[in-house]
Amino acid sequence: MSSPREARPNEPKEPTDHTVAANRAVAVGLVAAGPGGDGPADERARRGLLATHPSGVISHEHGVAWDVSRHDFVRASADAPDSVNPSLWRHARLDAVHGLFEVADGLYQARGYDISNVTFVRGERGWVVIDPLTTAVTAAACLELANSTLGARPVTAVIYTHSHADHFGGVEGVTSQAAVDAGDVRVIAPVGFLSEAVFENVIAGPAMARRAAYQFGPLLPAGPRQQVDAGLGIAIPTAPSGLIAPTEEITRTGEELVVDGVRIVFQNTPQTEAPAEMNFFFPDRGWLCMAENCTHTMHNLLPIRGAQARDALAWSKYVNEAIELFAAGTELVFASHHWPSWGRDEATAYLRVQRDLYRWMHDQTMRHANHGLTPTEIAERLELPTQFRAHEHARGYYGTLVHNVKAVYQRYLGWYDGNPAHLWQHPPVEAGRRYVELAGGAEALLANARRAFEAGDYRWVVEIVNHLVFADPANAEARELQADALEQLGYQAESATWRNAYLTGAQELRQGPPPARDMRRRNLLDALTVEQCFDAIAVRLRSEDVAEQRVLVNWRFPDIGEDWLVGLENGVLHTVAGRHDVGAAATVTVDRAVFGSILGGARTVPEALGDGAMRIDGDAAALLVIFGNLDVFQSGFPIVEP
Secondary structure (H helix, E strand, C coil): CCCCCCCCCCCCCCCCHHHHHHHHHHHHHHHHHCCCCCCHHHHHHHCCEEECCCCCEEEECCEEEEEHHHHHHHHCCCCCCCCCCHHHHHHHHHHCCCEEEEEECCEEEEECCCCCCEEEEECCCCEEEECCCCCHHHHHHHHHHHHHHHCCCCEEEEECCECCHHHCCCHHHCCCHHHHHCCCCEEEEECCHHHHHHHHHHHCHHHHHHHHHHHHCCCCCECCCCECCCCCCCCCCCCCCCCCCCCEEECCCCCEEEECCEEEEEEECCCCCCCCEEEEEECCCCEEECCCCCCCCCCCCCCCCCCCCCCHHHHHHHHHHHHHHHHHHCCEEECCCCCCEECHHHHHHHHHHHHHHHHHHHHHHHHHHCCCCCHHHHHHHCCCCHHHHCCHHHCCCCCCHHHHHHHHHHHHHCCCCCCHHHCCCCCHHHHHHHHHHHHCCHHHHHHHHHHHHHCCCHHHHHHHHHHHHHHCCCCHHHHHHHHHHHHHHHHHCCCHHHHHHHHHHHHHHHHCCCCCCECCCHHHHCCCCHHHHHHHHHCCECHHHCCCCCEEEEEEECCCCEEEEEEEECCEEEEEECCCCCCCCEEEEECHHHHHHHHCCCCCHHHHHHCCCEEEEECHHHHHHHHCCECCCECCCCCCCC
16 A cells, blocks of 8 residues: 555545654554653643633634544544654644643642643732733633632733744733733733734734744644644644733843742743743742743744854753753743643753753754754764653644754854855745656656655655645645655654644645635734834835835824834835935824724724714825835735645
């Protein structure tokens, strides 16, 4: 059965004999390595379970955001199906454990109702909430679970460990902007949090959101031949994210706060798992929160959804600093994903392996780079040593060694590998046409690819058939063969993110990309500063349409008492805070809240002018020069085809 069995159109096919053999070899290796899903990791993942969500279904006005039953097939059997890497299956079964857990007296986590964990610390008056998940509906459901199980308490503080949306996006499910503005709830984050959140979720948000569909697989149905896990958790919720800006920033390591009567010592860890991130220690309790710097997987040094390349050297050093600062007093380690580690010896051993994992990837990549090897060559040469493979938390369920090596290389040396042949390559469509011609035409290329498929060389199939798909996206045979090969690579992948990417690519080759929709992040815009709002506008400007234009517009935001000057020149926008120009073509007066609603698409400039929410003194056409030449980003753009 080298070729996949024929399936109904557009549906996944069976694993081939090559895939079955590859996955069974992994299973043998796991047995030899030691305890699996029914061993110590399973005990830690289930320890302290107090309650589960009453129905397992969390809904919002537009549909279901989370349904525990979607992954019942993962819970049903310890034996992996042939279409799933057995190591990933074992990890997915741990991620599928869900409920409210007592981690320690006064420390609770809700896990399994979002890709991330929400942690509740019992303070003197209420809950200190750490990382309120991705969406308000999942966060609210977890808060209700905690209150109904442990007794209702108000939220007195929110701590964001870092600037990724799955750790702040649900904040409006546990508190409100009004409560924060009234001083009833503190919002604490690492220095630089807001700007980094904007960079990822607004400046690069549309492209990153589209690519994230490949990383996390939300467009795939859950099932043994489709979406199984997301690496950091079982899946991501399907509801929008919001944001409330921090009221306090942690600016230095060693800074100490008393939050609702609970003493916390912070460690800033910039440029690690996120550009703005922090660990923190509860010195009176012996609890160490490692944010997302240490989880039960090898993490990404550059996620395949896209991000800034992370600093593996700094990452390792910050983990070591945490050991030096806190390990002697640590009784348990918990994080923003997965399950805790209890006991000083176990916790410290875990931290040491995590520390050395990121240092090893950094040092060995650069050792080979300094011998002249390219990132692709280094990724093919390096193999994770036994001392790391023996620990499940060092295996590549989320990140992988292959793409982490390339991230280290990119951080130091960039995208260019030093070979001038790669300085100015043809884009995919033009390169595809030339490769098809070089191969002797479409049929000759497909014949070569079919032979490679029969031999189980799926990597080569996707490389060469990709050229034909880009040269001729209407070629049905090429699309189907490319989908078949991607599918088999997905079935074999240990990394959940790689599996999701391969299978999403296969699905889109068969069914096409998802429908386009407006990608303005309405739920995030209210938290942005005025400068960040103008930055978001600037990346939407169609420069080619305004290349000859030059205008100045004064802006006044009465509700926050800010004046700004915005200029358009040389096809770009520039901004100056705190002043107006007497030569400006117009002065716009608008409240910051109204401005945010315009950026988010809830209302237009003419509507705001018509109802008096915005006033323009001077030449209104100057404003149209800017707002009449903005792109609207949409999801659903093609990825596996031109």
